[in-house]
Amino acid sequence: MKKRAYIFILFIGILLIPQLSFSQVDFNKTPDDDLGNVKDEYQEYFFEALKQKGIENYERAIDALNKCLTIDESKPVIYFELGKNYNHLKNFKSAEDALKKAISMQPDNEWFLDELYDVYYKQDDIESAISTLKRLVKYHPDYKQDLATLYIKQEKFDDALQLLDELDNALGVEEVREEMRNNIYSLSGNISGQVDKLKAEIFANPQNENAHLQLIYLYGKSGQAKQASEAAKTLQKLKPDSKFVHLALYKFYLQENNLEEAISSMKLVLNASEIEEREKSKVLKDFVAFVEKNPEYQKELIEATDNFNTEKDAESLSNLGTYYLKIGDKEKALQNYKEALNQNPNDFKLLRDVILLQIELKQYKEALQKSEEALELYPAQPILYLLNGVSNINLSNAQKAIDSLEMGLDFLIENPKMERDFYLQLSEAYKRTNNNKKSSAFAKKAQAIKAQ
Known part of the structure; x- marks a missing residue:
């Protein structure tokens, strides 16, 4: 609402x-x-x-x-x-x-x-x-959308669909309304009736892009992949400039092993300003998965993502970061993770991944600052104390590293691998303070866990 x-x-x-002037005021009035x-x-x-x-x-x-x-x-x-x-x-x-x-x-x-x-x-x-x-x-149009929601509650599906169509025709296709429409189809169970209705709308107005898109979705939802593919290709012929049809086309091209066309469709979607970022994120995720299986198309993925015409959302950036990390490009991975973190500054996984990469790339000052910021948000996460300790060790702040590592151990529960990492870092930190006795003791603790 x-x-x-x-x-x-x-x-x-x-x-x-204010009153204009006291001389104009009748105090008896x-x-x-x-x-x-x-x-x-x-x-x-x-x-x-x-x-x-x-x-x-x-x-x-x-x-x-x-x-x-x-x-x-x-x-x-x-x-x-x-x-x-x-x-x-x-x-x-x-x-x-x-x-x-x-x-x-x-x-x-x-x-x-x-x-x-x-x-x-x-x-x-x-x-x-x-x-x-x-x-x-x-x-305001939002009230129509609220009204459609209440019609759905009352199972007045035709009334709700009519309102959604009016909004799409006035404002263009929008993902929330598509989800509402798809929910109606699921609740009504009348897929064939909706297909017939959409076909009639298309017959009356072949340029009705929204009706074509809904028909493609319904065919796909009901398992009629061939009909969905044909409907998508029909829309492409009728409206060759349509960007939305490629949200469906790239999937059909991949299924048909028509890889060049699939890549072309994915690139088009990623650079279409009228398509929402959430939809682009799904396409990018599929594109990344495709390139992982077909690394010879890595150049196309990089080209497509570098030429984004609109700002990538956090999910897209995170997916790209993960991809670059898998192929060993840590600098690009860090760049994308940091951009994603700018959009979602409280995302724990992004915080952790950024700090890990900063340490791997020997950006210890940045890692220390980011770990301190992260600890303010997540003071009970042992991994953050470990990363903070590692950063301090490499910045010659041995005592600060010890304080952080020992505090982190208090939050550690049943994680032998991380416990071993804590002991190894504590051994190194004490070694740098010339406390060889404690350094040796923590080294032995780490070795004991390794031997288990």
Whole structure:
């Protein structure tokens, strides 16, 4: 569900509108309905309500808003604020009543309707939520997508599909809607009916790319690989500039062992700005797997990934890093892992892999800094203490290495191989402090594990 934050700048602005000059003010005149001209007491209660809601003290906010109503009950924003606070308290009946009052005063206010929709959604009152969404769809396409989701819950699959088609026609194909559509096909189980419907749409409009793409998917889902391949090739003939059709074509080309065409399709997808990064990630993963089995096409993979027209997402970069690591290009592997980490800075696996490669490439200062950053996020991960210790040893910080390694051992549980690595590094660290006795003791501990 798409919820929009309500911005109070408008209301605060209204409250704070300055008067042009004191000479123009009639102090004997009764204030009008402008929020900026009401009594100070009213404004104080209103701001108090905003403050209390901001610190999640919803009951006090409601008290302040009710005091506003005793002064002036003509302002819909007060009922709206009451509705929001009651909604936070899960007092849905009171929230509904307050919001309905606000809407009766301003029937076309999107924010009032959106909050009422949220009240119904939280109660799983699908009928009321749908009724509210039907009033909201004119404001933003996301409401249509929400409405389609509720139709799916009600098993009104045709209504949901119609909305998804309208959104695709207006905004272009989008992965979330494709997943929703595919979910509908799975839930309805009426694959043949959907195939017939799509064929009729294509017959009526052969240039309907979205209908072709859905038909390809349905054939594939129902195990009709030959029909899916034929449908994809038909779309390519009708719309030779289509990029989306290659999301299916490359797979068929691989199955047919038509490798040159498969590579051409994968390259096209990877460099198509209109195709989402998540889809590109799947294609890149297949491309990497293909080149691992067919290393003679490594040049094509590198060429395709180097010429990405759009920014690679973290998954694509991680897949590339793994590929380059497998073929021994550690510099390129590190470059891709670091770029992926920039997008997902809290990803533990990426952090670990970056530090490991930095150590292997003797980038000890960078490895030390990154391991310290990682330990702030994951203070109970022994591998990070080990990597931190190794970095410190190679930077001649033997005592810091010892401190880190001994702390890491406290977190180590049933991992003999890593335990041996800790002992070996501790032996080296103590050796550098000229404590040969402890160095020898840890060396023997490591040897004992090796002998087991």
